Amino acid sequence: MNNLKNVIFFVTSLQSGGIENYLLRFLEEKHQQFCQITVYCKGGLGGQLEQRYQSIPNVKIIKNKISFYNPLDYLELNKFFKENKFNAVCDFTGNFAGFILFVSKLAGIKKRIVFYRGSTDHFEATFVKKMYNNLARNFVLKYATDILSNSKAAFNFFYKNVWQNDKRFEVIYNGIDASKFNIGNENLRKEFQIPDHAFVVGHTGRFNSAKNHAAIIQVATELIKENKDFYFILCGNQVKNKLESVVKEKALSDRILLFENRSDIPRFLNTMDCYYFPSITEGQPNALIEAMLMGIPIVASDIEPIKETVPEKVYPFLINPMDVEGAKNKILEIYHSEIKHNLQEWTTKKYDSKKLFQQFYNHF
Missing domain, CATH: 3.40.50.2000 (Glycogen Phosphorylase B;)
Known part of the structure; x- marks a missing residue:
């Protein structure tokens, strides 16, 4: 496998939390196997872990808020993808990765990964939010090449009758250096x-x-x-x-x-x-x-x-x-x-x- 890939990871911020610490540990372990790593904070915020991310030699951090609803943000993102010629995109925000993966497909990125890090929804379920969430989930199912989770419980919640018969799904448990x-x-x-x-x-x-x-x-x-x-x-x-x-x-x-x-x-x-x-x-x-x-x-x-x-x-x-x-x-x-x-x-x-x-x- 070619280990000199140009990859981009999407997180909400770099505040200390499960997703951010997992990605940090992964990049500290594996950064030399990528030629360039972009960590895109789509909530527009950095956080306590920013300095540690910056200390990894080939990591670039972008803090730019992407709206859930504004199509102009996604047009800009499509342009950004094409300019940077990424080999792979990985979004850690579960269902909310759907539109990112769609745009990355339009931009010609062949490897499109979503990584679920929670086992349930984490928002107040209004009618509009439920509709948006379901639409985004359908985009994940259509445009992701790899659908990952750190628990079977997450797949049983989000894709109960789907995941066990679809080879794109894989459970990858958290790694800890003992x-x-x-x-x-x-x-x-x-x-x-x-x-x-x-x-x-x-x-x-x-x-x-x-x-x-x-x-x-x-x-x-x-x-x-x-x-x-x-x-x-x-x-x-x-x-x-x-x-x-x-x-x-x-x-x-x-x-x-x-x-x-x-x-x-x-x-x-x-x-x-x-x-x-x-x-x-x-x-x-x-x-x-x-x-x-x-x-x-x-x-x-x-x-x-x-x-x-x-x-x-x-x-x-x-x-x-x-x-x-x-x-x-x-x-x-x-x-x-x-x-x-x-x-x-x-x-x-x-x-x-x-x-x-x-x-x-x-x-x-």
Whole structure:
């Protein structure tokens, strides 16, 4: 396969999130196998990861908002495609890739890839939005040469009666470099002023409704009031900004510690005795995979993408994301019995980045 391809990837922004971190890791691993890489932020925004993207030698970043409805944007995009002579286009925005793929077909780009990173729709379903979404999905089905997802759950949602009989569809799980999480006993308890004997429950992930921080705060509040050993640590985009006033109101700022994005996630995870992940919807959560790599016992949602991500022996610790009492009981079970899930070996093998990034690269 010719490894000197000129490729363009479409994302919404370069804020820290699952899509953006996945693409960053892929390009850090595989950039030398492309002659030119363009990362097009079609929301018109950069973000926290922009500097890391810029540090990759052959990556060019474009920040230009593309409207869902303005045909002039797509005429300009067609001109841009033709001028740059791309060999391949890959759009990470699911159904909303449809019109990008149509324009890339018009421009003569032979390889047109869509990569679904969520397992459900993420918008309020008005009549107009549903019509647009269905039309865009039909364009994906017609104009994509490769349709990828990081979960079977996504394909079962978007293409239930289609995907298993169409060779363009492939599930490619997230790749994680396990060596970056091999840090021994390094943790942040001293820095955070958390006693050695404390039981620390944690979460990593940006603040939005799908991540269900409301349930985390409710569980934390009740467990801390019932037990002086409990501490909670949370980090991610907008987490401190959105939750600080809530935690202060409860007078729990010394027991529920909030942080924005951190660059020391392995040490942050190593500070925990339990990882709590009550997401309402997911694609395939890197954050949960990272926690399993660190050997932390987990309590998580019983939604299909998470059941697909973890081994069956963890299923007893998957609960309804809205079940606060159930989450408390599972966390207390881990606290009282010192349960160890010992998932490092299983996780390292299943989510080996070299194997899975090569699987994605093969589509170019």
